[in-house]
Amino acid sequence: MRKKIAIIGSGIAGLTLANLLKKNPNFDFLLFEKEDFLNLEEGYGIQLSINSISILNKIGFDQLNENEKYCPAKLDFYSINYEKICDLDLSIFNTPEKKYTTLRRSILISFLKKNLSTSSITFGKKVKNVDHKENKINIFFTDGTTESADYLVVSDGIFSETKSIIEKKTFKPIFLGALAIRTEIQNTNISHLNDNNISLMMGSNAHLVLYPINQKKELNLVCIIRRDIEYPDSIKEILENTILKTNKNLINFFKGNLKSWPIYVSSKPIKSIHKNVFYIGDSFYTFSPTLAQGASQAIESANEISELINKEYSDISGQYFKHRKYKTSLISKRSKFNYFAFHISNPILKILRNFFLKNLVKNKSFIQSYIGKIYR
Ligand SMILES: Cc1cc2nc3c(=O)[nH]c(=O)nc-3n(C[C@H](O)[C@H](O)[C@H](O)COP(=O)(O)OP(=O)(O)OC[C@H]3O[C@@H](n4cnc5c(N)ncnc54)[C@H](O)[C@@H]3O)c2cc1C
Secondary structure, eight states: OOEEEEEEOOSHHHHHHHHHHHTOTTEEEEEEESSSSOOOOSSOEEEEOHHHHHHHHTTTGGGSOGGGEEOOOEEEEEETTSOEEEEEEGGGGOOSSOOOEEEEHHHHHHHHHHTSOGGGEEESOOEEEEEEETTEEEEEETTSOEEEESEEEEOOOTTOHHHHHHHTSOOOOEEEEEEEEEEEEOGGGOTTSOTTSEEEEEETTEEEEEEEOSTTOOEEEEEEEEOSOSSOSOHHHHHHHTHHHHOGGGGGGGSSOOEEEEEEEOSOOOOOSSTTEEEOGGGTOOOOGGGOOHHHHHHHHHHHHHHHHHTTOTTHHHHHHHHHHHHHHHHHHHHHHHHHHHTOOOHHHHHHHHHHHHHHTTOHHHHIIIIIHHHO
């Protein structure tokens, strides 16, 4: 009999899983999304490393219009004053089929949505309760409807209410003590930087990441600033009191529409109390954004679950959790270290950091171990 899989949340993780499951005729899947439509907000850029590109290629990402994406070859490190420190060659991990890619989140979501039938996503659905009878999961929604499934995959993002409902325990992400400020700029405004590459500018308690998101070289800028307040009154004031104090010219980056939000991270990943319930993407673990692995890990976790379900593995839950926990811990440690290193304010420590950075980016075995293990 065909197995039924219910997926809660149609973000990057949920949609990727649906696309992967669609390839197997032994499975029926249904996606339940709390919003009334998919959020195709323009602008928001996303970086995808080769670990996720190889998975997306299985569902036709290599056919996506070349104009809609960009493949930066290098990551350039700068001080906040535009002084170039060194660069990391990202292309060493590329193959002709899979390359480090940047694009708009909306393009990725549209691509993931394109091959799914309209009836496979039900909008306006939120889980109220679940119960477990024999090998089935019964899902009760807030609108009074119910659904039964063999497997329940939760991909409802960072604040995963569904996880708290299922595990009967409150899970709250932790405020990192930092804000993200995002905007989009034109390449004419960045004469000090190389618009072919990803630029990472490191300042005291703040860093900026800038990268092209398509062949037109529209640029996505994200600025991460340490701040204790989750919802400050004025973003402009924060910029003036931090990075703009060191480099007034950066004001040119922030003339467009600014969006800001507090950054949260997970405390630790959990395995469900139910053997046929799995968490993927940010609902499994939300990383700090300093290794740009959130979306790639959402895709990777969707692929792991899809493969284990396909193989009808006897202990999917145990197998999935073991591998995901290992990968999560690896990325989380590196993300935390990057967060510290990108924000150093002590001048002597800055000199030391830059000295080590210049040497380490050229050290192939270090790069293979620090980044290669993650991109595998
Ligand atoms: C500043 C910043 C920069 C980032 N940059 C990058 C980057 O460059 N590269 C990268 O890889 N990642 C990046 N990320 C992270 C990345 O965006 C996320 O990790 C990724 O989107 C997670 O995907 P997801 O599907 O798990 O969750 P989401 O994309 O959040 O999707 C969750 C979905 O579930 C729905 N939902 C929520 N609650 C419910 C509910 N109760 N019931 C039903 N549906 C529900 C939501 O509406 C949504 O559609 C960044 C994050 C930040 C904060």
